Amino acid sequence: MAMVLQMSTFLHQYLYSAAHIVPIEKKSPMLIRFGVLGSSAMINPAAIIHPVETHNECVIAAFASRDIKDAEKAVEAYGQGVAKAYGSYEQLLADESIDVVYIPLPNGLHYEWASKALDAGKHVLLEKPFTSNAEQARKLVAKAEEKNLILLEGFHWQFHPAAHALKAKITSGKYGKILRSESWMTTPAGSIPKSDIRWKFDLAGGALMDMTYVVSSTRYFLSAGTPTSVVSAKSRPLKTDPRVDSAMEAELAYNLDQGQVKSKIVADMDRPNLAFVLPRMWELPSIEIETERAVFYYYNFMMPHLYHYISITDKKTGKTTYEKHYQDNSAWSQQGEAWWSTYRWQLHAFVDKMRGREPLHWVTGQSSIDQMETIDAIYTKAGLPLRP
Structure with a gap:
């Protein structure tokens, strides 16, 4: 997908x-x-x-x-x-x-x-x-x-207004503490040729590397660095090179200020078709975050400019409301246009940084280090070698 x-x-x-x-x-x-x-x-x-x-x-x-x-x-x-x-x-x-x-x-x-x-x-x-x-x-x-x-x-994807709208809700305190999260990203079986560089161990290939968004989204919405521990990690090795993960599933534990949070991530670069023939085209990259009072679901967090929605289910009433954020009245959206892609938002921030203006969002060097440390820890737990 x-x-x-x-x-x-x-x-x-x-x-x-x-x-x-x-x-x-x-x-x-x-x-x-x-x-x-x-x-x-x-x-x-x-x-x-x-x-x-x-x-x-x-x-x-x-x-x-x-x-x-x-x-x-x-x-x-x-x-x-x-x-x-x-x-x-x-x-x-x-x-x-x-x-x-x-x-x-x-x-x-x-x-x-x-x-x-x-x-x-x-x-x-x-x-x-x-x-x-x-x-x-x-x-x-x-x-x-x-x-x-x-x-x-x-x-x-982090530079798009939808990501910031959801994070603002999660961090507002209105919905209580975060309890758990689950993020996933898949690609239908056979859609990536086996000759593709993403399958090459020497070029740092593998599902977790290519679909690193599942780790990024988890860390972003939890406002977290590296996990306290990788509770479990299981890969589906590539048949022609067992060092390469065609899929990776892991559970991460984070000790946040509010308490411990368990986070599941699923990255599948060769997702089996339904009944062997039907590609799971509906499985866009998504994340679910449960708090004490609500369950949030962000559909297509990776390319929200194409289409996305954020559902908020009130755990007490069972009522679900839906939101979309391409542009609104927030300080973030006022700087851009509704048609901007995630990449255009990112460029806007990069140019602001170059010009000495304060970007509304930034991926820090420490965040990138935390991201790679998390990936290394998952590979180690799964019994796979680190990418060379």
């Missing part, structure tokens, strides 16, 4: 950005210049190209690929007449005009190239998962802090 979401958001971004492109001549004269490592990454149009097209303070100034032809194709498709094509990542990093490097490379290359970008004096927008393991995460955050450079892990 994640693949369907990704394709849907590509279409969404194409349609909306086409109607809201800011011509280069109308953009700010003091542009933030982005360089993209990995010109042919499938995520590029939705995650960076279309959001940048609609922002008046930034531009994509370069694409780099290990094949210059791929970079040239990306420049031609971008079409704003300002981007260069580079036939190596090193050449782009050597370009002194580049301010920020966006990295959508395979998981196992995140640390290497983010580190090299920081060494080159570039700010970094890094796709999730942050690194291959927690040790790399700690080193990367330390380097960014030492060099006073911006480093952001691209958990785009």
Whole structure:
């Protein structure tokens, strides 16, 4: 289902950005210049190209690929007449005009190239998962802090108004203490070819790595760092490489100020079809949080700009109410537009940070370290090796 979401958001971004492109001549004269490592990454149009097209303070100034032809194709498709094509990542990093490097490379290359970008004096927008393991995460955050450079892990979904509307309810105290949570994300069996990089152990593949959103959503809504313990973790190993998890299910225990909370996470990158033939297309990434007085359910927290709903069930009356938040009167939503995707909200925050303005939300370096420490702990509990 994640693949369907990704394709849907590509279409969404194409349609909306086409109607809201800011011509280069109308953009700010003091542009933030982005360089993209990995010109042919499938995520590029939705995650960076279309959001940048609609922002008046930034531009994509370069694409780099290990094949210059791929970079040239990306420049031609971008079409704003300002981007260069580079036939190596090193050449782009050597370009002194580049301010920020966006990295959508395979998981196992995140640390290497983010580190090299920081060494080159570039700010970094890094796709999730942050690194291959927690040790790399700690080193990367330390380097960014030492060099006073911006480093952001691209958990785009956290920047959407719906996520903040739900968290505000949970933390308001109106519904009592959090008791438990359950987050899940699945992809129908056979939808990801076995040749895909997400199945490669040496490239830090696996369901928990690719579907790291289940850990991110749990930690975000619980306002938690690392779990006190991983109570249980069970993987369904890939048949051709048992080091790689095609699915992971775990129970995490958090000792919060309000007491202990048990959290279940399910990541399945090869979800068996119903009756062997029917893909579970309705299983969008979702999270349920139970408090003393209510049960919250956030459907499609990963791509809420496409469609989402938040249900709130009162445990005393049994009554369920529903909400959607694309734009409202909150301070958060007043800064954006209802058609903005999660990636466009994320870019808005990144540019604010670059300009010295206070973003309304940020994924801190410590949060990214906590994220990778949690993933490492789950792999260890499941008896799988950490990603190299």
